[in-house]
Ligand SMILES: Nc1ncnc2c1ncn2[C@@H]1O[C@H](COP(=O)(O)OP(=O)(O)OP(=O)(O)O)[C@@H](O)[C@H]1O
């Protein structure tokens with residue numbers, strides 16, 4: 001559900017004032033490129049800091065995801081930006097984050113960003129999470145599961161599940177941002193999700209598979225479980241592309257099916 005992005009100064013005066021209670025005077029604001037769900041996403045400059053703010057109207061259907069994003073933040077590894085404050089004033093729900101001065105990840109075949117992304121994901125997967133009250137993979141994909149069922153997706157690893165390249169910022173390392181869809185499940189689900197984004201950046205299925213093998217959970221992934229997930233995920237992308245047939249969504253659905261075909265014939 002995307003919405004047009006407004007600029008910092010278009011926010012209502014009471015909202016701006018509430019933010020400045022946390023930050024002090026905002027001297028300048030630059031609207032971020034990338035992403036589409038946030039009604040506002042901008043870098044703010046204050047007298048002594050630069051920080052990042054994102055937000056949506058309080059009554060927006062996506063507000064639930066922002067709630068999750070705020071709740072998960074204290075549990076994330078240090079490479080993900082810390083949440084500094086939250087403001088819910090003047091009809092807006094805003095999250096203020098540490099600013100990462102990086103650029104969006106490049107997922108092209110052979111990109112030097114790929115080992116950094118794999119490393120960040122592997123590190124995330126090493127962190128342990130004490131039974132967070134968030135959705136489980138079995139629930140997320142339950143409507144799309146085939147004859148195998150979704151019990152194969154179960155696990156205790158924190159998953160990000162949205163590896164669009166503009167959700168990974170690159171400095172001297174990769175930073176996984178935009179935690180709107182945190183999920184608990186089998187660790188190999190995140191590499192499987194990343195694979196479709198690599199294919200969207202022109203990796204073939206075998207190229208993307210080889211790249212994901214940098215991540216330990218992917219090397220250990222059970223073949224049948226990946227097959228079950230891949231089929232469910234292809235059904236999910238079909239639904240997304242049918243509901244809103246934008247070119248990139250149709251592309252993702254195509255990659256999901258190409259991936260299923262490849263995985264069926266890949267040696268176990
Ligand atoms: N902590 C941060 N520091 C610097 N820039 C950031 C930070 N967080 C996000 N950004 C920039 O803002 C963009 C949008 O942020 P984010 O991905 O969190 O929200 P969104 O993309 O609008 O939401 P969605 O991905 O659900 O559509 C990112 O692609 C990135 O360019």
Ligand SMILES: [Mg+2]
Pocket residue numbers: 034035036166167178
């Ligand atoms: Mg995003």
